[in-house]
Amino acid sequence: MKSGQIVGGGLQDIYIREKSGSQMELGDLLVADGDNSDYTIIQVKDLAYRSQIPQQTLDLSAGMELEGYGDNLEFMQPELRNYLIARAKALIYVKKTGEEEYLTKSPKRLPSFFNSIRSIEKSDLEFLNPNKLEKSVYLGNIRSGSDVKNDVKVHIDLIKSLTHHILIPATTGRGKSNLVKVMLWSILDTEGAGILVLDPHNEYYGDHVKVGLRNHPKKDEKLDYYSPSKDNEEALTLSINIKKIRPDHFKGIGGFSSVQSEAMRMFFNKFKENWICEIAKGKDFETLKGMGIQEKTANVLKRKIETQLKVSVDPSDGNKCVFNSNLFVGGESGLSTISDIVDSLEKEKTVIIDSSKLTDFEELFVGSIISSNIFSKYKNFNSEDLNDKPVISIVIEEAPRVLGKEVLESGGGNIYGTIAREGRKFKIGLIAITQLSSVIPRPILANMNTKIILGNEMSLERSAIIDSASQDLSDDNRIIASLDKGEAIVSSVFTKFAVPIYTPEFNKFTKEYLKNISSKKEIKGVTEVLG
Amino acid sequence: MQLNRVYFNVFQNKKLISPKSNIPCRIEFLSYTSSNFDHGNLFFETKFSLENDFFRKYLPLEKDLKIKAFERDFVLGNQLMMERMASMARRFSEWTIAEHIIDSELEEGDIIIKDGSLQTSHPNENQYVKNVFKKAKEKGVIFTGLSKTSRHTTDTRIPIISAIDRLSEDFKIPYKEWCYFPVPINKKTTEHKALIMVVKLNRYADTPFRFEIFKDQADNMTKNEILDLVSIIADYSRDRSLPGYPYGLIDAHLWARVRNEEILGYQAMLFSEITKLGMWKEINSHINTISTHDKLDEM
Numbered sequence: 001m002k003s004g005q006i007v008g009g010g011l012q013d014i015y016i017r018e019k020s021g022s023q024m025e026l027g028d029l030l031v032a033d034g035d036n037s038d039y040t041i042i043q044v045k046d047l048a049y050r051s052q053i054p055q056q057t058l059d060l061s062a063g064m065e066l067e068g069y070g071d072n073l074e075f076m077q078p079e080l081r082n083y084l085i086a087r088a089k090a091l092i093y094v095k096k097t098g099e100e101e102y103l104t105k106s107p108k109r110l111p112s113f114f115n116s117i118r119s120i121e122k123s124d125l126e127f128l129n130p131n132k133l134e135k136s137v138y139l140g141n142i143r144s145g146s147d148v149k150n151d152v153k154v155h156i157d158l159i160k161s162l163t164h165h166i167l168i169p170a171t172t173g174r175g176k177s178n179l180v181k182v183m184l185w186s187i188l189d190t191e192g193a194g195i196l197v198l199d200p201h202n203e204y205y206g207d208h209v210k211v212g213l214r215n216h217p218k219k220d221e222k223l224d225y226y227s228p229s230k231d232n233e234e235a236l237t238l239s240i241n242i243k244k245i246r247p248d249h250f251k252g253i254g255g256f257s258s259v260q261s262e263a264m265r266m267f268f269n270k271f272k273e274n275w276i277c278e279i280a281k282g283k284d285f286e287t288l289k290g291m292g293i294q295e296k297t298a299n300v301l302k303r304k305i306e307t308q309l310k311v312s313v314d315p316s317d318g319n320k321c322v323f324n325s326n327l328f329v330g331g332e333s334g335l336s337t338i339s340d341i342v343d344s345l346e347k348e349k350t351v352i353i354d355s356s357k358l359t360d361f362e363e364l365f366v367g368s369i370i371s372s373n374i375f376s377k378y379k380n381f382n383s384e385d386l387n388d389k390p391v392i393s394i395v396i397e398e399a400p401r402v403l404g405k406e407v408l409e410s411g412g413g414n415i416y417g418t419i420a421r422e423g424r425k426f427k428i429g430l431i432a433i434t435q436l437s438s439v440i441p442r443p444i445l446a447n448m449n450t451k452i453i454l455g456n457e458m459s460l461e462r463s464a465i466i467d468s469a470s471q472d473l474s475d476d477n478r479i480i481a482s483l484d485k486g487e488a489i490v491s492s493v494f495t496k497f498a499v500p501i502y503t504p505e506f507n508k509f510t511k512e513y514l515k516n517i518s519s520k521k522e523i524k525g526v527t528e529v530l531g
Numbered sequence: 532m533q534l535n536r537v538y539f540n541v542f543q544n545k546k547l548i549s550p551k552s553n554i555p556c557r558i559e560f561l562s563y564t565s566s567n568f569d570h571g572n573l574f575f576e577t578k579f580s581l582e583n584d585f586f587r588k589y590l591p592l593e594k595d596l597k598i599k600a601f602e603r604d605f606v607l608g609n610q611l612m613m614e615r616m617a618s619m620a621r622r623f624s625e626w627t628i629a630e631h632i633i634d635s636e637l638e639e640g641d642i643i644i645k646d647g648s649l650q651t652s653h654p655n656e657n658q659y660v661k662n663v664f665k666k667a668k669e670k671g672v673i674f675t676g677l678s679k680t681s682r683h684t685t686d687t688r689i690p691i692i693s694a695i696d697r698l699s700e701d702f703k704i705p706y707k708e709w710c711y712f713p714v715p716i717n718k719k720t721t722e723h724k725a726l727i728m729v730v731k732l733n734r735y736a737d738t739p740f741r742f743e744i745f746k747d748q749a750d751n752m753t754k755n756e757i758l759d760l761v762s763i764i765a766d767y768s769r770d771r772s773l774p775g776y777p778y779g780l781i782d783a784h785l786w787a788r789v790r791n792e793e794i795l796g797y798q799a800m801l802f803s804e805i806t807k808l809g810m811w812k813e814i815n816s817h818i819n820t821i822s823t824h825d826k827l828d829e830m
Binding site for chain 2: 052053054057058061064069072073074075076077080081
């Protein structure tokens with residue numbers, strides 16, 4: 001039990017003297033009780049040594065100790081005279097107004113001076129939302145410092161949070177993938193959302209060795225798995241017929257100039273669904289002139305089609321189109337892949353695309369094709385129809401590849417940028433994962449209304465996250481830097497304060513889940529819903 | 532006007548323990564000392580103002596604080612004479628409170644250390660000292676005092692503490708902690724009922740201190756018993772903040788000291804009341820004559 005006493009400060013900085021042996025930690029959630037069934041939750045933002053003994057004396061004393069003169073000396077009443085002062089900030093004021101009824105306010109008043117401080121308990125968090133939401137996504141358990149409160153599970157509103165985008169910023173090894181796996185597992189259990197996962201490390205689905213979403217009991221009804229690899233027996237084949245590709249799918253993807261994009265549109269207008277093959281075949285000068293395309297531009301397009309889509313022609317076979325990859329194909333195969341995926345998403349399924357064998361371009365392009373199809377479909381629904389549709393969220397790793405300032409400014413934008421800005425209106429959102437939040441434009445960062453912030457030692461990145469967070473995290477710089485693997489802060493417009501969480505390790509989480517399912521028991525602990 | 536604060540603490544096995552009785556560890560009171568001529572004699576009179584009347588039982592009687600100035604006091608001048616007389620309230624209350632502590636907090640074999648000498652400076656004080664010593668003797672509590680400073684000098688006018696300290700160095704005594712006793716005192720001060728010692732309580736102490744034991748008790752102690760007593764106090768004098776000075780007295784200093792900002796608060800209240808009485812102009816002119824010294828200090 002941690003405890004202390006308020007000894008000074010103000011709303012920004014409440015100073016708490018720690019009771020000796022309390023071992024307060026950065027990020028600890030503490031409670032200052034009021035007199036009328038009310039209390040204030042405060043969080044430790046910094047810790048410092050303090051002594052009643054003058055610094056000069058301490059320095060001298062340390063010198064004596066170090067140089068061998070320290071015998072026969074001691075600190076009398078060390079627990080009284082040498083101690084820690086915690087700098088804390090009030091997060092929220094809570095007043096119990098009735099049975100399961102609470103009034104919460106952002107703190108505009110201070111707890112009483114010299115008030116005792118104690119560790120947060122489960123009952124202190126009951127105000128969060130006793131009316132549990134039906135559709136929610138599990139993020140982890142509440143955490144006070146590094147003390148995980150396993151009996152207080154943190155969920156966030158599924159529909160609102162996905163529609164308003166989620167940003168997951170962190171450096172490598174801080175538990176991003178684990179968090180996403182846990183979230184996706186939880187989403188498989190609920191209804192109301194279709195999730196498209198572009199999985200560049202093929203880590204979400206799992207295999208015979210690694211536990212993944214394939215182990216979820218609802219896998220058959222709720223999970224689709226696509227891979228371009230024909231060896232992957234568990235996966236549906238990811239092959240896209242080039243007839244389904246439109247010029248606007250390339251928007252902001254593949255580095256096409258505006259002239260090249262215009263030329264692609266001209267080809268499409270003239271040759272319709274065969275436009276890519278026609279580019280690959282090449283056209284004579286006169287034809288190109290008739291289309292208003294320069295020969296040089298057509299040659300670059302041809303080369304790009306060959307290298308990026310791996311579509312070429314075989315001169316020995318009457319200039320027939322040749323498809324050199326499993327991904328982009330012709331003939332009659334792959335014609336329904338995109339519509340199948342879109343249908344699955346509309347049926348509230350999670351669709352994992354194994355993009356581990358794809359190039360950067362291929363991965364983003366496949367995502368672009370699917371996303372564009374969803375976006376245009378949802379955009380055309382009237383509001384009544386749209387209401388009945390599930391929210392669709394696209395999980396995109398290394399988000400700056402499509403949301404970075406440079407990409408958005410130079411390529412004239414792309415579908416991911418469009419979704420980031422406008423997707424909310426059409427129930428389409430992004431779950432953007434990144435190590436480099438600072439390269440994402442501020443308006444897009446600000447549009448990501450839920451941020452699940454994991455550890456990050458890069459100061460510039462922390463600043464970008466803090467500056468665009470939904471709560472004032474200006475004091476959390478050090479806390480974010482010190483977050484260990486699995487620890488995170490959820491800052492969202494849908495949470496009453498920035499909630500510190502710990503996401504359990506996926507393997508253990510699923511093991512417990514499956515154990516409980518098999519014994520038909522509910523998961524231990526009471527579910528608290530934030531937002 | 533004087534803000535007085537008297538504090539005590541009790542340590543057992545080197546741990547601070549809470550008082551057993553309801554005696555407050557910190558007793559605070561305001562005293563007002565005035566000077567009046569009565570039949571050609573200058574008298575100083577002190578009255579108490581207590582925020583908490585509960586404290587009154589721990590304080591000396593106001594009648595005992597009506598003190599006639601001796602001829603030697605006039606040598607000090609008005610200001611110093613007043614300060615000395617005003618300090619009587621605190622000095623006397625230290626004795627009365629000590630008596631209560633012995634009575635309600637201490638047991639046979641315990642030691643009480645008073646901050647300062649056991650020497651008295653006024654006839655009215657003697658009765659209080661007698662009462663305390665009587666109580667200490669009855670309960671078997673050893674009464675001692677430790678002074679940070681001492682005015683005693685050798686015949687050659689060297690401060691006695693320095694002289695003994697130098698002696699210990701010159702003779703290269705093989706002890707890191709030591710005590711020297713008895714320190715002879717001027718025979719004129721017959722009222723002084725204490726064995727005076729000079730003690731170096733820690734090897735890292737910058738200076739030895741004057742230490743006294745109530746004479747009646749010291750006379751009944753063997754040399755080893757006195758050394759044991761000093762050793763116990765030495766064991767409490769190992770704190771890094773001031774080696775060689777008993778920690779209880781360091782703690783007492785922290786809690787009993789009156790900071791300037793505290794006085795300013797009371798001063799403001801006092802001035803406000805004076806203003807309400809319509810006496811501000813008159814009083815202010817007196818204050819101004821005294822405060823010139825403060826103004827110079829601020830320059």
